[in-house]
Amino acid sequence: MFSPKVLLVNDHPASLLALETLLTRANENNDYEVVTARSGEEALRKVLHQQNDQFAVILLDVSMPGMDGFETAEIIHSHPRSASVPIIFVTAHYADEMHRLKGYQKGAVDYLFTPVIPQILQNKVSVFVELAKKNLQLEHKTRELAELNRDLQVQQMQDLKRINATLETEIVERRQAEERAHGLATRDPLTGLLNRRSLIEHLERAISRAARQKTGLAVLFLDMDRFKTINDTLGHDVGDELLIQVAARTRSAVRDSDVVARLGGDEFVVLMEGLPAYPNAAEVAKKIVQAHTPAYTIGTNCLKTSVSIGISLYPQDGNSVQVLMKNADLAMYHAKQQRRGSIQFFHEELNAKLLERTQLQLELQQAVEREEFELYYQPKVEIISGRVAGVEALLRWHHPRLGLITGAQFITEAADSGHLVPIGEWVISAACAQARRWLDSERGLCKMPIAVNIAIPQIHAELPGAIFKMLHKHGIPPSCLQLEITESLLIRDLEKATAVLREISEGGITIAIDDFGTGYSSLSVLKALPIDILKIDQSFVRDLGKNLGDNAIVAAIVNMARALALRVVAEGVETKEQLAILKNLGCDEYQGYYFSKPLPADVLVQQLLHTTSA
Numbered sequence: 001m002f003s004p005k006v007l008l009v010n011d012h013p014a015s016l017l018a019l020e021t022l023l024t025r026a027n028e029n030n031d032y033e034v035v036t037a038r039s040g041e042e043a044l045r046k047v048l049h050q051q052n053d054q055f056a057v058i059l060l061d062v063s064m065p066g067m068d069g070f071e072t073a074e075i076i077h078s079h080p081r082s083a084s085v086p087i088i089f090v091t092a093h094y095a096d097e098m099h100r101l102k103g104y105q106k107g108a109v110d111y112l113f114t115p116v117i118p119q120i121l122q123n124k125v126s127v128f129v130e131l132a133k134k135n136l137q138l139e140h141k142t143r144e145l146a147e148l149n150r151d152l153q154v155q156q157m158q159d160l161k162r163i164n165a166t167l168e169t170e171i172v173e174r175r176q177a178e179e180r181a182h183g184l185a186t187r188d189p190l191t192g193l194l195n196r197r198s199l200i201e202h203l204e205r206a207i208s209r210a211a212r213q214k215t216g217l218a219v220l221f222l223d224m225d226r227f228k229t230i231n232d233t234l235g236h237d238v239g240d241e242l243l244i245q246v247a248a249r250t251r252s253a254v255r256d257s258d259v260v261a262r263l264g265g266d267e268f269v270v271l272m273e274g275l276p277a278y279p280n281a282a283e284v285a286k287k288i289v290q291a292h293t294p295a296y297t298i299g300t301n302c303l304k305t306s307v308s309i310g311i312s313l314y315p316q317d318g319n320s321v322q323v324l325m326k327n328a329d330l331a332m333y334h335a336k337q338q339r340r341g342s343i344q345f346f347h348e349e350l351n352a353k354l355l356e357r358t359q360l361q362l363e364l365q366q367a368v369e370r371e372e373f374e375l376y377y378q379p380k381v382e383i384i385s386g387r388v389a390g391v392e393a394l395l396r397w398h399h400p401r402l403g404l405i406t407g408a409q410f411i412t413e414a415a416d417s418g419h420l421v422p423i424g425e426w427v428i429s430a431a432c433a434q435a436r437r438w439l440d441s442e443r444g445l446c447k448m449p450i451a452v453n454i455a456i457p458q459i460h461a462e463l464p465g466a467i468f469k470m471l472h473k474h475g476i477p478p479s480c481l482q483l484e485i486t487e488s489l490l491i492r493d494l495e496k497a498t499a500v501l502r503e504i505s506e507g508g509i510t511i512a513i514d515d516f517g518t519g520y521s522s523l524s525v526l527k528a529l530p531i532d533i534l535k536i537d538q539s540f541v542r543d544l545g546k547n548l549g550d551n552a553i554v555a556a557i558v559n560m561a562r563a564l565a566l567r568v569v570a571e572g573v574e575t576k577e578q579l580a581i582l583k584n585l586g587c588d589e590y591q592g593y594y595f596s597k598p599l600p601a602d603v604l605v606q607q608l609l610h611t612t613s614a
Helices: 011-026 041-047 069-078 097-105 116-147 150-186 195-214 227-234 236-254 279-291 319-338 346-369 411-416 420-440 464-476 486-505 523-528 548-563 576-585 601-614
Strands: 005-009 032-038 057-061 085-089 109-111 217-223 260-265 269-275 297-299 302-303 306-314 344-345 373-382 389-401 403-406 450-454 481-487 509-516 533-536 565-571 587-591
Touching: 005 041, 005 116, 011 032, 011 116, 032 109, 032 116, 032 260, 041 057, 041 346, 041 533, 057 097, 057 403, 069 085, 069 389, 097 227, 097 306, 109 116, 195 217, 195 269, 195 319, 195 411, 195 576, 217 279, 217 464, 227 236, 227 297, 227 302, 236 269, 236 279, 236 302, 236 411, 279 302, 279 306, 279 344, 306 319, 319 344, 346 411, 373 420, 373 450, 411 420, 420 450, 420 601, 464 486, 481 486, 486 509, 509 565, 533 548, 548 576
Parallel strands: 005 032, 005 057, 057 085, 085 109, 306 344, 389 450, 450 481, 481 509, 509 533, 533 565, 565 587
Antiparallel strands: 217 269, 217 306, 260 269, 297 302, 373 389, 373 587, 389 403
């Protein structure tokens, strides 16, 4: 019995070889024979000169010089011997419905679109090969039965019906399996939303429609806030369920015609077509943000999260998939920089900011080596005695393009580019070196500890050893150094920070919580931490005497610190009136422009000596 044959017709040698290779590799059991033709004329010769049996299926390229795929198919089906041969057109014209209709009018049973997905190609071919094999088997059995006994024709017809029914069932099952495979290739398995690949296909077609119809569309790039913390803290099962609920709320907040996709992780995209006006995109974005405002209930957990949204618009923000996606992503990043749950439209200024950030990150790589950093020092003063109790080291960068800039102007870029830890180590080393110089100066500055700021990425297991090594290198006691950790950053990873800070504290180094009052620490958190000082954030000091609420907050912080045996330092003191209120409330120390702005070490020493002599 002959094996079924599959005919591949394509004028492009590379494409023909690719299709032949895909089918040959899948044909491990030699279920069929692959025959190739490079033109419509050659295909006709091979079809019409077939001696023993017809082809199981023909994969026919639509666009060929001379006789194209449509003409070739029409001639093949006009001949009685090949009228029933299944033809699958192979084409790149995905979105042309008239093109597809013409193909079906010429006898096509299906379409394949380039680039061809191997699994789909192999599944489609295998269906027709199986059909041809079954037909060959039926014909063979028919001949055998006819030769044995003509009287068995009735039984033969029953067998044929049963085999045909089985074959039809197999074809249905194969089609269902193909549909499931297609679903897996286009859908996110967790949320059921479209995946990245499907989103790109939808966006490409949407841009083509918008260009033809002279309409606009919007791409909304969504990123969940605090998802990594939730996922790491409560586990991936809770994180997955949260993603499912976020997908459902997002889907319910948009129109039925809008496309919602999950790119991966906690990133989602909404594609909106046919916008009557661009403010409509903002209205939909607001609805999405509001949809995520209520808490999520997952098991015993009640979780609060939000989404930040960046929006790019066609055609003004880009006319390609890549540009629109990139610009929406960039707008989303700036939305997250503003505050959680905010919305940001793309505009060219964001590109300028991105280029500046990228340039700044590159320049940070060489700043330490070029010795472009310097520490400025701002005194901390005892309120009762007026004595300078210590100084805070504040980072400054003598930037070759921008001049002198503060740490606040580049610390985010340092963290994002991975330069924060080496810069932090430089700050600690420079502070220790300055403490050594002051100890050797015989100017009475040896008892003035230097406080340095530590960020969360710097709080790792090796930090205590690195600090004590620097103290030993410069020959200074631990009492000459203080560490300040911002409260809002500290509570993000409290367990890790507590263990590291306890080791540092036990080594004799004083630890302060900076910007206290902005991070919402609980009393139990403060009791667990090995801290010595609370520094009241300047936002509460700024309106002392004007806002009774701030007076009450500062008083509450001072009372809480007393209960925990902690010293209290007020930041941002600029007036005599603020200082008087802090003194009355029992605050221990203050820091701010009222006494001195941050100064280089030598200038500060001269000012302190002048103040003392005066």
